[in-house]
Amino acid sequence: MVTLTIDGKEVTVPQGTTILEAAKSVDIRIPTLCYHERLNPIGSCRMCVVEIDGFGHPMAACTTPVEDGIEVTTNSDRLTRIRQDSLKLILVNHPLDCPICDKGGECLLQDLVYEHGIDKVEYTAAKVDRDSLYATPLIRYWPDRCIMCLRCVTACQEIKGIGAISIEGDGYGAQVVAVDPEICQSCGECLQVCPTGALTADLSRYRGRTWLIDRVPTTCTYCGCGCQLELNVQNNQVIAVTTKDGVGVNQGSLCVKGRFGYEFINSDDRLKTPMIKQNGEFQEASWDEALSLVAEKFSAIKAEHGGGAIGGLTSARCSNEENYLFQKFMRAAIGTNNVDHCARL
Amino acid sequence: MAGLAATFGSGAMTNPIKDVLKSETVLVTGTNTTENHPIFANYLKEAVLKHGTKILVIDPRRIDLVDYAELYLQPKPGTDIAWINGLMHIIIKEGWAAQEYVAERCEGYEDFAKNLEKYTPEYVSGITGLSEDELYAAAKLYGQASPASILYAMGITQHSCGTDNVKSLGNLAMLCGNMGVEGGGVNPLRGQNNVQGACDMGGLPNVYTGYQKVDIPEVREKFAKAWGLEADALDANPGLVLTEMFPAAAEGKVKAMYIMGENPLVSDPDLTHIEHCVEALDFFVVQDLFMTETAKMADVVLPGVSFAEKDGTFVNSERVVQRIRKALTIPGEAREDREIIAELSTRMGYEMKYESAEAIMQEISQVTPSYGGITYERIAEKGLAWPCPDTDHPGTPILHVSNFSRGKGLFFTIDHQPPAENADAEYPFILTTGRVHSHFHTGTMTRKGEGLNKVHPEIKAEINPEDAARLGVEDGDLLSISSRRGSIEVKAWLSDRPAAGLVFVPFHFHEVAVNRLTNAVLDPVAKIPEYKVCAVKVEKAV
Ligand code: SF4
Ligand code: SF4
Numbered sequence: 065m066v067t068l069t070i071d072g073k074e075v076t077v078p079q080g081t082t083i084l085e086a087a088k089s090v091d092i093r094i095p096t097l098c099y100h101e102r103l104n105p106i107g108s109c110r111m112c113v114v115e116i117d118g119f120g121h122p123m124a125a126c127t128t129p130v131e132d133g134i135e136v137t138t139n140s141d142r143l144t145r146i147r148q149d150s151l152k153l154i155l156v157n158h159p160l161d162c163p164i165c166d167k168g169g170e171c172l173l174q175d176l177v178y179e180h181g182i183d184k185v186e187y188t189a190a191k192v193d194r195d196s197l198y199a200t201p202l203i204r205y206w207p208d209r210c211i212m213c214l215r216c217v218t219a220c221q222e223i224k225g226i227g228a229i230s231i232e233g234d235g236y237g238a239q240v241v242a243v244d245p246e247i248c249q250s251c252g253e254c255l256q257v258c259p260t261g262a263l264t265a266d267l268s269r270y271r272g273r274t275w276l277i278d279r280v281p282t283t284c285t286y287c288g289c290g291c292q293l294e295l296n297v298q299n300n301q302v303i304a305v306t307t308k309d310g311v312g313v314n315q316g317s318l319c320v321k322g323r324f325g326y327e328f329i330n331s332d333d334r335l336k337t338p339m340i341k342q343n344g345e346f347q348e349a350s351w352d353e354a355l356s357l358v359a360e361k362f363s364a365i366k367a368e369h370g371g372g373a374i375g376g377l378t379s380a381r382c383s384n385e386e387n388y389l390f391q392k393f394m395r396a397a398i399g400t401n402n403v404d405h406c407a408r409l
Numbered sequence: 410m411a412g413l414a415a416t417f418g419s420g421a422m423t424n425p426i427k428d429v430l431k432s433e434t435v436l437v438t439g440t441n442t443t444e445n446h447p448i449f450a451n452y453l454k455e456a457v458l459k460h461g462t463k464i465l466v467i468d469p470r471r472i473d474l475v476d477y478a479e480l481y482l483q484p485k486p487g488t489d490i491a492w493i494n495g496l497m498h499i500i501i502k503e504g505w506a507a508q509e510y511v512a513e514r515c516e517g518y519e520d521f522a523k524n525l526e527k528y529t530p531e532y533v534s535g536i537t538g539l540s541e542d543e544l545y546a547a548a549k550l551y552g553q554a555s556p557a558s559i560l561y562a563m564g565i566t567q568h569s570c571g572t573d574n575v576k577s578l579g580n581l582a583m584l585c586g587n588m589g590v591e592g593g594g595v596n597p598l599r600g601q602n603n604v605q606g607a608c609d610m611g612g613l614p615n616v617y618t619g620y621q622k623v624d625i626p627e628v629r630e631k632f633a634k635a636w637g638l639e640a641d642a643l644d645a646n647p648g649l650v651l652t653e654m655f656p657a658a659a660e661g662k663v664k665a666m667y668i669m670g671e672n673p674l675v676s677d678p679d680l681t682h683i684e685h686c687v688e689a690l691d692f693f694v695v696q697d698l699f700m701t702e703t704a705k706m707a708d709v710v711l712p713g714v715s716f717a718e719k720d721g722t723f724v725n726s727e728r729v730v731q732r733i734r735k736a737l738t739i740p741g742e743a744r745e746d747r748e749i750i751a752e753l754s755t756r757m758g759y760e761m762k763y764e765s766a767e768a769i770m771q772e773i774s775q776v777t778p779s780y781g782g783i784t785y786e787r788i789a790e791k792g793l794a795w796p797c798p799d800t801d802h803p804g805t806p807i808l809h810v811s812n813f814s815r816g817k818g819l820f821f822t823i824d825h826q827p828p829a830e831n832a833d834a835e836y837p838f839i840l841t842t843g844r845v846h847s848h849f850h851t852g853t854m855t856r857k858g859e860g861l862n863k864v865h866p867e868i869k870a871e872i873n874p875e876d877a878a879r880l881g882v883e884d885g886d887l888l889s890i891s892s893r894r895g896s897i898e899v900k901a902w903l904s905d906r907p908a909a910g911l912v913f914v915p916f917h918f919h920e921v922a923v924n925r926l927t928n929a930v931l932d933p934v935a936k937i938p939e940y941k942v943c944a945v946k947v948e949k950a951v
């Protein structure tokens with residue numbers, strides 16, 4: 065174990081802990097931008113600088129391991145100035161698109177700029193035009209909003225083990241590019257970790273403001289992993305799917321189906337009324353008509369041939385509660401064990 | 410998952426998904442994890458990259474995960490029992506078996522070990538096409554690791570010998586003492602969100618909820634009482650399984666069917682035959698979100714609602730019961746499925762009345778010992794893994810820790826059987842079917858929007874470049890694939906994932922329904938059709 069002080073508070077943590085993690089363990093907040101809990105420290109943004117007694121220059125808290133006896137200061141005029149400068153360098157070519165940016169309202173950059181009270185940027189740089197084709201058509205890349213924090217590239221590499229994207233060019237011409245669009249799985253891990261509006265879900269573009277959206281926690285409806293996600297709802301439409309870092313078996317990750325496969329919910333093709341087939345054609349029917357027809361037919365077949373002449377298939381897509389009722393219906397109301405589902409398939 | 414239930418007394422994943430981070434070796438077989446269970450694949454990669462876990466892939470298809478594997482073996486399709494027995498033969502011979510564990514916790518070892526004697530590397534090599542060195546290396550990788558986990562999916566179960574395949578994997582795990590330990594276990598990956606729940610809830614012809622058997626009189630009496638029926642009112646005979654129901658319809662034994670949320674007219678094998686069976690029904694009711702191919706054949710279609718429009722629970726592959734929540738109002742006149750069933754039941758003279766999904770869960774936990782402690786309140790934030798017998802119980806992430814659910818773990822003596830249909834001169838290729846990562850099952854949901862279709866717009870058959878060259882086929886050419894049962898046309902995608910002699914076609918696309926080709930021969934116990942092995946002829950379409 066190693067003991068150090070942070071802002072005058074004594075902290076004891078295991079060897080190898082970073083200063084950032086040590087500070088977090090005693091609820092001292094150091095501003096960060098490129099750091100992400102699920103990723104190895106990247107160290108690209110310099111927002112997390114701290115002063116260490118005896119060291120001339122400030123150090124990045126997210127990449128610097130603790131040492132016995134050091135005294136760390138996380139807040140000073142000098143540090144604020146460095147952080148403001150880092151933000152200003154980012155803002156040189158950053159279009160303050162906030163009013164039309166899907167990230168507006170929960171953008172880490174927006175929050176930090178606000179927190180550090182930056183109202184003007186003294187530097188200028190020539191604008192470089194960049195084209196912006198991303199690795200997947202489901203995600204849109206906005207190069208001007210990109211702060212080169214590298215979270216996306218790191219996540220694709222570390223969490224997905226894929227490496228479909230990397231950085232090309234340098235200085236203000238740098239941008240995220242697809243290494244190989246063929247290997248991209250459109251999972252949106254990169255989108256999930258991007259702290260800004262540089263990556264946005266193309267299906268959701270301009271469809272809702274973050275502060276108007278209702279986020280309803282639920283379970284993915286596709287595979288048996290059972291990922292936890294949030295349906296983003298506005299005006300009774302699902303306009304996006306998001307996750308909370310660290311929640312559920314997926315810890316904030318999803319695959320392409322869970323993240324982008326929600327359009328069926330609001331599809332116009334959804335069945336909206338019961339239908340009865342007459343002379344080979346479906347006719348819309350009321351619930352009363354449809355259910356009394358079904359009840360009548362099932363009852364008649366049961367009376368004549370016994371419950372065993374009726375079979376039911378319940379569903380691996382439906383909830384436990386519905387499956388329970390379905391088998392109860394087959395067993396108690398129809399009187400047969402002829403009930404199965406497609407799990408075998 | 411009949412095989413696993415027979416061996417250990419429960420047919421679910423024995424360990425949590427995240428446990429692979431603690432495994433020394435993970436044997437992956439019959440699952441294209443990166444495509445079908447991407448989140449699981451994330452953990453596997455993390456295990457390799459950050460924890461030094463070694464992956465052993467044994468699969469006829471060169472799946473993407475092979476890039477992360479320590480060792481990859483490509484056996485001939487339909488030879489799983491042979492290679493598993495082969496590995497166990499070597500493990501016993503080399504003294505890598507967990508002798509004490511086997512003696513203390515298992516039974517049936519003597520006969521089982523005796524039967525393995527004939528599975529010498531030489532014999533197994535002849536059946537599987539794997540070299541003796543490969544078999545030895547794989548046996549070592551799994552046999553010497555502690556703990557080691559086994560992951561499998563439909564590639565193992567969708568054979569006419571699927572149940573035996575699963576039992577064989579169970580044998581292997583027990584032999585090496587990998588059951589009931591962190592980072593070990595035998596772990597079937599469930600294909601659909603709530604397969605586990607549908608089974609748990611008694612959506613099976615032989616059991617009520619929690620796998621309580623219908624042919625046990627006390628169990629029947631208990632349910633009859635809970636459901637307000639006469640003590641002897643419930644049917645004592647197990648019912649028909651799905652794959653028996655359709656033929657029974659054709660024979661006139663089943664007159665009516667009620668299908669909720671399933672689309673067997675794309676997913677079932679030997680599709681053309683099933684259409685005939687459905688046509689023979691007197692009355693056919695389908696309850697679904699969409700006018701599926703199955704719904705089109707119905708006499709009455711009832712509109713249900715999606716997971717976003719109702720409260721309830723799903724159970725994932727790890728047996729964790731988790732909430733779904735109503736986020737939207739219901740479109741048009743559609744109704745919650747539970748209300749439809751309750752109303753129908755009431756109209757048929759058996760009254761059902763529930764105020765909410767939660768009220769149903771309360772009834773479930775009363776009649777189901779393994780769900781006894783599951784309440785909406787307890788799973789509001791985080792799900793619970795069953796068995797969870799009472800409301801103080803923390804759930805059971807790992808099964809069989811000090812005892813197997815059936816008492817002792819049972820070794821099964823199992824022999825290799827050749828697949829029901831082998832490649833021959835007329836049908837020289839083996840067809841296998843499955844999923845691709847951006848679509849789901851029969852495509853009713855994933856193919857509705859523009860998003861996922863952009864990523865994976867059309868069906869393609871994967872074929873080895875060697876075979877393609879021989880047939881004069883180039884990437885994107887139209888292939889004609891025919892079996893003894895039917896024929897489809899589909900574009901070719903040259904890929905070295907399938908071995909030479911193998912073609913792979915996904916089943917999500919109703920316009921090219923690959924199940925017109927597949928074989929309805931069933932596994933005698935689990936009654937899963939043989940999807941994975943079917944002999945076909947492949948030609949360039951003209
Ligand atoms: S990325 Fe953030 S700061 Fe930039 S435009 Fe979008 S909301 Fe504003
Ligand atoms: S979508 Fe997924 S695979 Fe594609 S670049 Fe982003 S993280 Fe990588």
Ligand code: SF4
Nearest residue numbers: 210211213214216258
């Ligand atoms: S796209 Fe987002 S995550 Fe990637 S470098 Fe730019 S700002 Fe960072």
Ligand code: SF4
Nearest residue numbers: 284286287291319322
């Ligand atoms: S997000 Fe993908 S991996 Fe997760 S449950 Fe849904 S389909 Fe499965």
Ligand code: FES
Nearest residue numbers: 098109110112126
């Ligand atoms: S958060 Fe430490 S350098 Fe970015």
